[in-house]
Structures are given as C-alpha cells and as structure tokens.
C-alpha cells in the first residue's frame with residue numbers, strides 16, 4: 001500500500017504490500033517517458049521500484065528493468081522462426097513469456113517480502129510494468145490476461161492509461177480514447193487512472209471538464225460541428241454543420257460514458273518535465289485502496305466461480321462418458337454414476353458401433369448385464385487394489401474414473 005511507505009518501513013509485511021502499476025497507452029502517447037519519470041521520482045524518494053518490461057520489441061529503454069522480457073525471449077528470432085510480422089512477433093513473445101509467469105511471481109514475491117537477514121532494507125512499495133505500444137496485442141491477448149490476472153492475484157494492481165493530451169483535444173479523438181479506455185477497464189476489471197500526458201503542450205483541464213460537465217462537452221461538440229471538424233461526409237448534410245450523424249453519436253456516447261467516468265481517477269502530467277507526478281501517486285494510493293475494497297473480493301469470487309465451473313465441467317464430462325458407455329440403450333431413464341452397470345470391454349465397443357442393430361442391443365444388454373457388471377467391477381477393484389463391499393462399489397467407480405483423468 002502506497003500510504004504505508006516511510007513510517008512502516010520496518011517489519012510490517014502485509015501493510016507494506018507493494019502496488020503494481022501497469023502502464024498502457026497507444027504508441028507515441030509517452031508511455032516510456034512516463035515510466036522513466038515515475039521510476040526516477042521513486043528513486044528520488046529513496047523508494048526504488050521493481051521494474052518489469054513486457055515490451056519485447058523495444059530497442060532502447062531509458063531505465064533499467066529488474067525483469068525484462070527481452071532477457072528470456074528474442075523477439076527477432078521469434079519473428080524469423082515462426083515467420084511472423086511485428087505484431088505476431090510481439091504476441092508470440094508475450095505468449096512464450098506468459099508460460100513463465102510462475103517464475104516471475106516467485107521472484108516478485110521473494111523480492112518484495114521483508115528480508116529477515118536485512119531488516120533495515122526498505123520494502124518495495126511499487127512494481128512498475130511497461131507494456132508494448134501495440135496496446136491491443138497486450139490487452140486483448142490471452143497472455144496479456146494471464147499476466148495481468150496473475151499479477152492482480154498477488155498484488156494490488158492498478159492500470160495507468162496514458163493519453164496523448166494534445167492529440168485528444170477534439171471531441172471525436174477524445175471520445176475514441178475514452179471508449180478505448182472503457183474497453184480496457186471492462187476487459188481487465190482493474191482500477192484505472194487516466195494519465196493525460198504532455199500537459200506542457202496542452203493543459204488537461206478541458207478533458208477533466210468534459211468528463212464532469214455534460215453541458216461543457218455539448219458546447220465543445222457544437223463548436224466542432226460549427227467548424228465542420230467531422231468532415232461532413234459520414235451521412236450528415238455535408239454543409240457548414242458537418243456530419244449530423246457524428247455529432248449525435250458523440251452526444252449519446254458522452255451520456256453513456258458518465259457511469260464509466262465515475263470509476264476513474266484523472267491526472268494531468270508532463271512526463272518530459274515531471275509535473276503532476278505527485279498527484280499521480282496520490283491517485284495510485286486511492287486506487288490501491290479501491291482495489292482492496294472492491295476488486296479483490298470480486299477477483300476472489302471470479303476465482304471461486306472458475307473453480308466451481310471446472311468442477312461442474314468435470315462432472316458433466318464424467319456423466320457424458322458414462323452415457324457414452326450406455327449408448328444404444330433405449331432406456332428412458334437417464335443414467336447416473338450409480339446406474340452404470342452394463343458392458344465389459346467387448347460390449348462397450350459394440351454399443352458404440354454405428355452399424356449396430358438397436359433391438360439386438362437391448363437384448364444383449366439385458367442378457368449380458370450381470371456378467372458385464374462383474375467384469376467391470378473386478379477391473380475397478382483391481383485398479384484400486386482392494387475389494388470393497390457392495391455399498392461402496394459405486395463410489396469406487398467414481399474414484400476409478402477420477403484416477404484415470
């Protein structure tokens with residue numbers, strides 16, 4: 001937790017759990033410069049962060065990383081070997097790296113835990129994660145999800161979405177950026193801070209106003225329409241008022257996004273000059289608290305649900321398998337685990353044969369049932385290495401099937 005930095009730097013392990021800050025943003029938004037600035041800021045406060053670079057394609061990084069994807073995966077080699085383009089290369093490199101996530105987490109946990117041999121060592125308060133500029137490759141890939149979910153399962157995790165402020169100053173680019181941020185929020189389900197970068201070129205107050213004051217956005221929209229900023233070719237009247245379609249689309253979207261804005265922290269920074277960085281870390285503190293309060297229980301619930309679904313899936317498969325063993329039987333009563341009684345090996349093969357005559361099948365099943373049951377039971381018993389009484393025989397069958405999975 002960011003609030004427990006200097007004073008609790010002693011031995012209080014759970015209170016000083018570090019916060020993971022994952023920086024995402026469109027190419028050129030200033031992600032790397034921002035990472036460099038917050039890294040320098042923490043070093044200046046004598047709270048060096050733990051830095052992870054997940055961009056396999058970066059040629060030169062202006063800061064040192066503790067874990068660097070480039071140390072384990074050679075992006076160029078991946079492209080060559082798998083005959084991939086740049087985006088495919090990044091995706092495959094991330095996939096390969098995701099297979100090592102256990103090792104990454106082990107390292108992180110070891111490094112962020114208090115060191116009994118060196119109790120004076122300051123605990124790590126932040127884990128900074130840089131991601132590829134190809135934002136969609138990270139956010140929408142399975143490996144991106146694995147990496148983020150694994151991180152969030154061990155540490156409070158916050159997404160910092162970096163926005164190029166000067167390039168977001170028209171209502172349409174602003175809305176496109178907000179929609180993208182919205183999709184990331186709902187995909188990752190992690191608390192998010194909108195970082196309006198490059199405020200030395202353009203102040204971010206307009207964006208903050210648009211997010212909190214519907215009328216202000218309406219006025220800006222009207223202004224853009226009057227300037228014909230939407231081009232007037234997308235179905236509008238094409239005249240001085242620009243595209244009516246675009247204007248009304250942005251209008252309705254701004255209404256829809258009100259709920260989304262309520263979940264965000266917004267800060268304006270200049271990564272070049274280091275302004276707004278304190279404000280950013282204040283927001284990190286708030287979002288880390290939010291993570292613990294709202295997101296962690298939700299994550300736990302999702303994890304339990306996944307486990308529950310897996311269990312159900314296993315049971316369903318088991319039932320399917322048992323039904324498969326009794327295929328060809330016209331019996332109306334569905335078979336449960338306890339009802340599986342028919343067929344030794346040969347009979348089981350017969351029932352699965354498509355050329356089988358159904359009537360014969362029924363007869364055979366009836367005739368062969370006791371013998372088949374005996375055959376199967378003796379095999380289960382042999383597999384379990386023990387003879388059980390009749391009341392536990394059905395349970396043995398379940399155990400046997402489970403042991404074969």
Ligand SMILES: Nc1nc2c(ncn2[C@@H]2O[C@H](COP(=O)(O)OP(=O)(O)OP(=O)(O)O)[C@@H](O)[C@H]2O)c(=O)[nH]1
Nearest residue numbers: 026027028029030031032033133197198270271272
């Ligand atoms: N004026 C100004 N320029 C900035 C700021 N932050 C970054 N830049 C410039 O924006 C350009 C892109 O910055 P990067 O940090 O490389 O952006 P990135 O998002 O990491 O780009 P990718 O590596 O392509 O993902 C560089 O020329 C930076 O110098 C800022 O706060 N102010």
